[in-house]
Amino acid sequence: MIELKNVQKSYPAKRGRGNPLVAVDGVDLTIQDGEFVTVVGPSGCGKTTMLNMLAGFESASQGDILLDGQPVKKPGPERAVVFQQPSLLPWMTVAENIAFGLTLRDGPRNINQDRLAAMVETMGLKGFEAHKPYELSGGMQQRVAIARALITDPRILLMDEPFGALDAQTRSDMQRFLLSLWKKLKPTVFFVTHDVEEAILLADRVLVMTPRPGRVATDMTIDLPRPRKWDLVLGREFNEYKRQILKVLRPEEREPVRLP
Ligand SMILES: Nc1ncnc2c1ncn2[C@@H]1O[C@H](COP(=O)(O)OP(=O)(O)OP(=O)(O)O)[C@@H](O)[C@H]1O
Ligand SMILES: [Mg+2]
Incomplete structure (x- = not known):
């Protein structure tokens, strides 16, 4: 409460x-x-x-x-937070950013890769796992930030x-x-x-x-x-x-x- x-x-x-x-x-x-x-x-x-x-x-x-x-x-x-501006770690890839909370909690070797892949897929980021934040659009960056918050089931x-910052269709999804x-x-x-x-x-x-x-x-x-x-x-x-x-x-x- x-x-x-x-x-x-x-x-x-x-x-x-x-x-x-x-x-x-x-x-x-x-x-x-x-x-x-x-x-x-x-x-x-x-x-x-x-x-x-x-x-x-x-x-x-x-x-x-x-x-x-x-x-x-x-x-x-x-408590997981999604900020008004996507706040990603610029030196990390999309996958590393999404897994950030999991890495802290479970250790880098114990990341549930299936869960990570499912989250990437759900957020429409498949194929961008190895990209850096600056290589993404604003809406994609925000989806990475959302995925990072949700993946630990807070x-x-x-x-x-x-x-x-998302377009109407993505927003509704x-x-x-x-x-x-x-x-x-x-x-x-x-x-x-x-x-x-x-x-x-x-x-x-x-x-x-x-x-x-x-x-x-x-x-x-x-x-x-x-x-x-x-x-x-x-x-x-x-x-x-x-x-x-x-x-x-x-x-x-x-x-x-x-x-x-
Ligand atoms: N760190 C800070 N130092 C000084 N003033 C601040 C700080 N953070 C927020 N404020 C002030 O507090 C007020 C409320 O800001 P806040 O960001 O909470 O508004 P908001 O409701 O989220 O607005 P928006 O809908 O535009 O995001 C504003 O006048 C802002 O200038
Ligand atoms: Mg605000």
Whole structure:
């Protein structure tokens, strides 16, 4: 179980001038084991910051972040992260990058080669095993990063707009793959996205954040049957969820855009 209790994160002002920047403020949240939670919110509202704190890359300025009741202090092998930008090791091949977590866990000689080959195949990277990251397209690099996160069957998956850089077809394939993997292994998933449809299609719960400082404006349970088929997005219930989320994200009372 993941718990955030009154979590605040602020960054010091630049060169000590002005006020500190409060990225996330007063977030209370409990995520049960095996839940699929998606997060949407305006750019800069603190989604990545929240994910980084859950990953143990950054600490909260105030409040507590607990994993099974224990404070999160550093990264751990039970949490796998997919970053907003594909972050591969440039000197390693595709296969070595994907196997990175396995190598750390099992030792370089004990890598399950069948599993590695299956992952390469599923991610559409066959034939590119020996390539270096710079020889891949952006979408392919991101698929390597996703494969690297998924191959160790982590208990907790922290994904920061993982499919944002993918074309529509690959994106839809990746969504289906992630859902089938989730159904099989039931990891806890914390998934940040800009795409409201993606957020609903995948999730048990959608968290809608306010503009910075980010708070959870709405915590919406998505009560749609699984498996989720693509045509769900055409249905009345789906669109009702979408309408409610967009209403929170884009309230009418916001200032109209004025061109200079
Ligand atoms: N290391 C840092 N130092 C200073 N400020 C930071 C740092 N990391 C993030 N911020 C600030 O915190 C705020 C939230 O950033 P964050 O990256 O969490 O937003 P986000 O919701 O992920 O946005 P996006 O949707 O564009 O990815 C931003 O104003 C950003 O400038
Ligand atoms: Mg971000």
